[in-house]
Amino acid sequence: MKNIKMQIQKGLDKGKKTFQFDNEHDQTKPAEWWFQNIPEGLVLFVVFYTQACRWGRCLGCNLSSKSTANHVDYKAIVSQIDYLFDLEIIQKKRSQIRKVIVSNNGSVLDQETFSSTALMYLMVKLNLTFPRLSTLCIETRPEYVEIEELEFLRRSLNEGDTPTKLELAIGFEAFDSRIRNKVFMKGLSLNTFENFVEKVARYKYDIKCYFMQKPVPGMTDKEAISDVKSGIDYFSRLAEYHDININMHLNPTFVAKGTALAEAFYRGEYKPPSLLDVIISALYSENKKLSLFIGLADEGLAVDNGSHINDTNIEMIETIEQFNRTQSYAILREVLWANLVPVELYS
Numbered sequence: 001m002k003n004i005k006m007q008i009q010k011g012l013d014k015g016k017k018t019f020q021f022d023n024e025h026d027q028t029k030p031a032e033w034w035f036q037n038i039p040e041g042l043v044l045f046v047v048f049y050t051q052a053c054r055w056g057r058c059l060g061c062n063l064s065s066k067s068t069a070n071h072v073d074y075k076a077i078v079s080q081i082d083y084l085f086d087l088e089i090i091q092k093k094r095s096q097i098r099k100v101i102v103s104n105n106g107s108v109l110d111q112e113t114f115s116s117t118a119l120m121y122l123m124v125k126l127n128l129t130f131p132r133l134s135t136l137c138i139e140t141r142p143e144y145v146e147i148e149e150l151e152f153l154r155r156s157l158n159e160g161d162t163p164t165k166l167e168l169a170i171g172f173e174a175f176d177s178r179i180r181n182k183v184f185m186k187g188l189s190l191n192t193f194e195n196f197v198e199k200v201a202r203y204k205y206d207i208k209c210y211f212m213q214k215p216v217p218g219m220t221d222k223e224a225i226s227d228v229k230s231g232i233d234y235f236s237r238l239a240e241y242h243d244i245n246i247n248m249h250l251n252p253t254f255v256a257k258g259t260a261l262a263e264a265f266y267r268g269e270y271k272p273p274s275l276l277d278v279i280i281s282a283l284y285s286e287n288k289k290l291s292l293f294i295g296l297a298d299e300g301l302a303v304d305n306g307s308h309i310n311d312t313n314i315e316m317i318e319t320i321e322q323f324n325r326t327q328s329y330a331i332l333r334e335v336l337w338a339n340l341v342p343v344e345l346y347s
């Protein structure tokens with residue numbers, strides 16, 4: 001346990017993080033949870049409160065500020081699961097829920113921070129509670145994904161009332177290896193990622209890759225668009241080759257409090273990407289073997305003015321939400337026309 005704490009602290013030191021952990025949160029309640037709508041129905045997104053991500057150093061990430069430095073044992077996580085499933089609203093909507101996304105602001109498949117017993121218990125509760133569950137999405141770093149776990153999850157999901165697919169959601173963040181690993185400090189090689197894809201492809205499960213537009217200072221807006229396009233090409237090739245579904249979850253980078261990105265922002269060395277630029281990038285995924293979702297949440301973690309997702313962009317945000325629901329590229333194109341963006345930038 002002490003070793004894990006040391007690993008967490010080492011990561012935060014390397015990433016020059018200045019935020020504090022949330023050590024005071026009630027260990028018997030999840031960190032947070034909310035509903036989302038997708039064309040298929042209702043999504044339940046739950047973030048369990050556990051020990052922080054062991055990697056911890058990624059440049060713009062302050063997710064650990066919603067976790068604790070201390071070990072959270074399986075009994076506490078089981079209590080969080082019970083708390084969630086006993087909520088009246090969950091019971092009321094149980095037959096509407098088609099997808100559950102499970103996060104702990106780190107890696108759910110890292111057994112050091114998310115207990116295996118608690119994961120097994122969660123699977124039992126999911127099967128018992130949601131009769132129409134079609135997708136279970138688990139957030140994790142790819143190196144924690146083991147064939148044995150996929151096999152166990154497959155068997156458990158097969159026992160549910162309805163066919164349920166697994167989706168593994170990982171943070172990829174940037175295509176350029178130097179930016180991803182040297183500047184952003186993601187610690188993710190293409191080799192590790194491709195090994196992960198191979199494991200998941202054996203089961204024909206889905207993959208979601210979180211990707212950031214303009215994740216670091218020193219990138220021009222044009223370079224940021226070009227990096228997303230390279231990511232789209234790369235994921236499409238892999239999806240084609242393995243015949244699996246890959247979803248790019250494209251997040252316009254926001255400036256997270258207590259990070260090195262925030263320092264750069266205050267020094268005037270970083271500006272978040274505009275939503276128009278994000279739309280230009282997203283349009284590139286049209287007719288590719290890939291689905292794309294544009295992330296619109298900063299979960300209250302951004303510094304003031306550190307995000308383009310704000311009240312001044314309401315119309316564009318509504319359009320993006322509509323795109324997320326429908327995957328209609330025509331509506332994205334209309335926004336670019338209306339804003340007089342030269343066609344050569346996105347055709």
Ligand code: SF4
Nearest residue numbers: 053056057058061106
């Ligand atoms: S982005 Fe993910 S892997 Fe990186 S520090 Fe944050 S939670 Fe950990």
